[in-house]
Structure formats: structure tokens, C-alpha cells
Amino acid sequence: MGIVSFKQVSKSFGDIIALDNVTFDIEKGEFVFIMGPSGAGKTTLLKLILRELSPDSGEIIFDGENVGALAEKDIPFLRQKIGVVFQDFKVLPERTLRENVEVALAVIEVDESEWQGRVDQILKLVGLFDRSELFPAQLSGGELQRVSLARALVVNPKLILADEPTGNLDWETAEGVMDLFEKINKEGKTIIMATHNKMIVEKLNKRVIEIKNGKMVSKESKEKVHTKMKVKVEET
Amino acid sequence: MKNIYFKVALDYIKRSPFQAISAIVVLGLTFFVATMLSVLVYSSGNLLKYFETRPQIIAFLKSEATPEAISAFQNKLTGDSRVKDVKYVSKEEALEIYKEATVDNPLLAQLVSPSIFPASLEFSVSDLSFAEKVIEETKEEGIVDSVGFTASLGGEKTLGSVVSRLRTIIWYIRIGGGVFVGILSATSFLVLLVIIGMRMTTKREEVGILDLIGATPGFIRSPIVLEALIYATAGVLIGWLSSFIIWLYLSPNIVRYFGDIQVLPKGTLNFLGFFAIVLVVELMVGAFLATSGSMLAISRAKKSR
Numbered sequence A: 001m002g003i004v005s006f007k008q009v010s011k012s013f014g015d016i017i018a019l020d021n022v023t024f025d026i027e028k029g030e031f032v033f034i035m036g037p038s039g040a041g042k043t044t045l046l047k048l049i050l051r052e053l054s055p056d057s058g059e060i061i062f063d064g065e066n067v068g069a070l071a072e073k074d075i076p077f078l079r080q081k082i083g084v085v086f087q088d089f090k091v092l093p094e095r096t097l098r099e100n101v102e103v104a105l106a107v108i109e110v111d112e113s114e115w116q117g118r119v120d121q122i123l124k125l126v127g128l129f130d131r132s133e134l135f136p137a138q139l140s141g142g143e144l145q146r147v148s149l150a151r152a153l154v155v156n157p158k159l160i161l162a163d164e165p166t167g168n169l170d171w172e173t174a175e176g177v178m179d180l181f182e183k184i185n186k187e188g189k190t191i192i193m194a195t196h197n198k199m200i201v202e203k204l205n206k207r208v209i210e211i212k213n214g215k216m217v218s219k220e221s222k223e224k225v226h227t228k229m230k231v232k233v234e235e236t
Numbered sequence B: 001m002k003n004i005y006f007k008v009a010l011d012y013i014k015r016s017p018f019q020a021i022s023a024i025v026v027l028g029l030t031f032f033v034a035t036m037l038s039v040l041v042y043s044s045g046n047l048l049k050y051f052e053t054r055p056q057i058i059a060f061l062k063s064e065a066t067p068e069a070i071s072a073f074q075n076k077l078t079g080d081s082r083v084k085d086v087k088y089v090s091k092e093e094a095l096e097i098y099k100e101a102t103v104d105n106p107l108l109a110q111l112v113s114p115s116i117f118p119a120s121l122e123f124s125v126s127d128l129s130f131a132e133k134v135i136e137e138t139k140e141e142g143i144v145d146s147v148g149f150t151a152s153l154g155g156e157k158t159l160g161s162v163v164s165r166l167r168t169i170i171w172y173i174r175i176g177g178g179v180f181v182g183i184l185s186a187t188s189f190l191v192l193l194v195i196i197g198m199r200m201t202t203k204r205e206e207v208g209i210l211d212l213i214g215a216t217p218g219f220i221r222s223p224i225v226l227e228a229l230i231y232a233t234a235g236v237l238i239g240w241l242s243s244f245i246i247w248l249y250l251s252p253n254i255v256r257y258f259g260d261i262q263v264l265p266k267g268t269l270n271f272l273g274f275f276a277i278v279l280v281v282e283l284m285v286g287a288f289l290a291t292s293g294s295m296l297a298i299s300r301a302k303k304s305r
Helices: A042-049 A072-079 A097-107 A112-125 A141-153 A171-186 A198-204 A222-235 B003-015 B017-053 B067-079 B091-101 B106-110 B128-139 B156-202 B204-212 B217-258 B268-304
Strands: A004-013 A016-026 A031-035 A057-062 A082-085 A159-163 A190-195 A207-212 A215-220 B057-061 B083-089 B120-125 B144-149
Touching: A004 A042, A016 A042, A016 A057, A016 A207, A016 A215, A031 A042, A031 A171, A031 A198, A042 A057, A042 A159, A042 A190, A072 A082, A072 B204, A082 A141, A097 A112, A097 A141, A112 A141, A141 A171, A159 A171, A171 A190, A171 A198, B003 B017, B003 B217, B017 B156, B017 B217, B017 B268, B057 B128, B067 B083, B067 B120, B083 B091, B120 B128, B128 B144, B156 B204, B156 B217, B156 B268, B204 B217, B217 B268
Parallel strands: A031 A190, A031 A207, A082 A159, A159 A190
Antiparallel strands: A004 A016, A004 A057, A207 A215, B057 B120, B057 B144, B083 B120
């Protein structure tokens, strides 16, 4: 069993089926793209892992725990094991970049004496060390996304969920952010990234789980996807 | 309590200073009135106790009363549970009292001899409601010539009405003051509720983000509850200190005016001790108001999310 397993998971919102009988496994250290058009169910899938939503049926196992069966009081502890990066960055506007990262350490109750070292290290990794005292309003979109990634990484999570992290960025900035994700993955972090940006998927050449109208249409290996993408690009 | 909670709470306050001032002023006013009222309740209680328990009844004895009869009557009074502080005043002692009272005019004292003063038995009652009955019984004693009362109370007929009036005033102070403090406390509670509710509304996005990165409800709640506790503590200290300064300023005049009646705690230590107790009680009430008000605001904000 992988670090994340979906077993016949379904989720509906009234008459709208967001996910229909989805099953897959993601191994530790994998980098997996969840692909599909807008409204396909990508975000729902991530929200189910994060227990923002509960599945109607099926099981979601993360790190050996049935996420759907967790009691309300245990949800924060599930989330503390997951780093999340959002399309709209979700940084705290009234806190400096450093404080935005520190808050994640405060949440997992890391001793304050360790904060500076850990935050410095992460900010250097994402290339924002020299901007640590700036406020979000003083940063560009790419920089904000790197803050979001730094906050996700500083807690040393078992899994990183990224929901369209390049959705609000230009191609050049997006490439820089994706390079960072790849670097992190190479260091052994498991990453699940929802995106509809085929160019990014092709560039990184990772495994793809494709969803359309809530149904999983493929969970191809990275080689197959790479070939398929190549063909598609050549056709266009 | 972690430093980060204090830091965040202080940041919240610094970023909305007018909300903070409103909360502190309302709480300060509440605790100012509460402190004033505490002293009034203490003083009026002591005033009533003084009138109820001071030696009030004087049984003037007939000149032919024998020492045995006086002693028997004194024993009878001492054995009566309604009566206390029985004291025999001889003719000579009565003259001394008279001399003290007329010290400004020694000629008056020279004109009299002990023989014209009757011996008496002075006593008080444990509760003023017994007074009239005891006086009636005393009058019926064979060795008693007449029965008198402490002059300030205005005599037998008005004795009951003076104390009754005093009791009514105290009742108004206690009930009226209690209701007033209750209304102010409710207002403080509502102000805290509104201010913390506004804070929750403006911090909705922040709370959402914290929730997503795994913050426990306690982590999210703590700075907000702490903010309310800071308002309450500041309000209590300002209200209490203002009232304390006023009482400190007024106390010499009050003590002088009431004389023997101990309307304020006697001595510096007792005075400070009394105010220290009031402060501790007010801090506890403030903490309760702040905690309950902020928790209610948080739960209401959660429901509306």
C-alpha cells in the first residue's frame, strides 16, 4: 500500500458527481500530477485527502489512516502531516514572509528556539532569504507561491498537496516554481499536484492521474504520459 | 501560555486601537462602579451594624435600689440572650461621665454631687428587633426608675424607624447598585462579544488558512481569547485604580465625619487589604466576562462559516 490510497472513492454535491469510484495508489517519494479540465474533480480529490470534505463512499488511506473515518478533533493532526500549496497562495497578509513560515512551526508546536534556523534554511531553499522581512503585498506572484511552498515545507510534511500552484503565474515564473517542486521531490518528498497545465506536466515527465467528469480516465506511468504528450504536441 | 499567542493578540490590538479603547473604557467604567459600590456596601453594612449593636439602652435605677437587687437584675440581663454588653455605672462613675461631658465648663461639674446622679445599667441588644420588648420588660423591673436611649437615635419611638430607614437605604444601595453593575456587566459582555465578533469576521481568511495548515481549535482561539483577557485586565485595573484613588482622597474626610463609626476599613493595611480583595474578585469576574464573551463570539463566527 502506498502513502496515499484511494479505494473506490465517490463524492457528490447534490446531483453533481465530483468523483466517481476513483481508485489509485501513490507511493512514498512519488510526484504525481492530477490532471483534468476545470470542474473535473481535481480540487475535490485534494480536499478529500486534507479532510476538508468527507467521501460519500470508499476509503482514503493516508499514512496508514482512514482519513474519512477520522474524528473531528483529529483532523488538525492529519493536516499537520501535509504541506499544502494553493493557487491563490493563501498567505497571511498582515504577517511578514518570515512570520508566515513561522506560523506553520507554531502550529506543530516546534520550540521557538528552533524557528530561526529552520526558517532560514527553508527561505534559502526557495530563494527568499533576503526578503524575509517583507510583507506579502510587497512580493510578486511567484514569490508568494514560494512563500506558500516554504510554509508547506518547513514542517517537514509527509506529503505535499499543490492545487494549481502555477495557475496565477506566467510561464517563466511557473517554470521556476516547478523546478523547486522537482528539487524537493528529488529530496524524497511525495507530491500530489493538481493542474490542467499540460506543458508543465510534459516538462516534468511524472506520473499522471487523469480525471474527467469525476471519473478516472487514466493513471498512466510517467513514460506513457511522456510519449502521449509528445505525440499530442507534435500533432499540434 | 505561548509567546506567539501574546504577540498575535497584541498585534490584533495595535491594528484596531479604537476597538481596544472602546472595550477598555466600557469595562473600566463597569469596574469603577463596581469598586465604588463595594466600598458603599461595606460602609453601609458597618453603619447599620454600629446602630444595631452599640450600647443603646440605659436603665436608670431608683436610689433605694440595694446592691443585691442591682446585682440580681444585672445577672438577669446577662443571662438574657437578647441582651449583651451589660455594664453597671455607679453614681460616682456617672459624675465622672458628666465631668467629661462638661469639661469645657468646669463650673457645672462643681455645682453637682454624685448623689444627684442615678446609678444605671447600660446594655445593648443583639438585634434591634428585640429593643422595644426588652425596654418594656426593663421598665417593669421594680428597681428601674426610667429607661433611656442613646440620644442620636432620637428616643424610643423613633428607634425602630431610624434603623428601618437605614435598612431601606442599604437595601437600595445593594439591590440598586447590584442591578446597575449587572447592567454594566451585561453591556461589557456585549461590547466584548461585538468586538471579538468583528475580529473574527476580519480574520476569517486567516482562520481558514490556519485551519488548513493544521492549527487546532485551541491554537486559533487562544490569541482571540487572550485579546479579550487583555481588555478585561486593563478595564479592571483602570476602573479599580480610579475608584481606589477617589476613596484614598476622600477617606480622611469620611473618617472624620463618621467619627466612631468605622465606615472604612481601619488602618492602612486593612484599607489596602480590602481593596486588594476587591481587585482579585474583579479580575476573576473580568476573566470570566472575557473568556465567556470571546468563546461565544468564536462559536458564533464558526457557525456562520
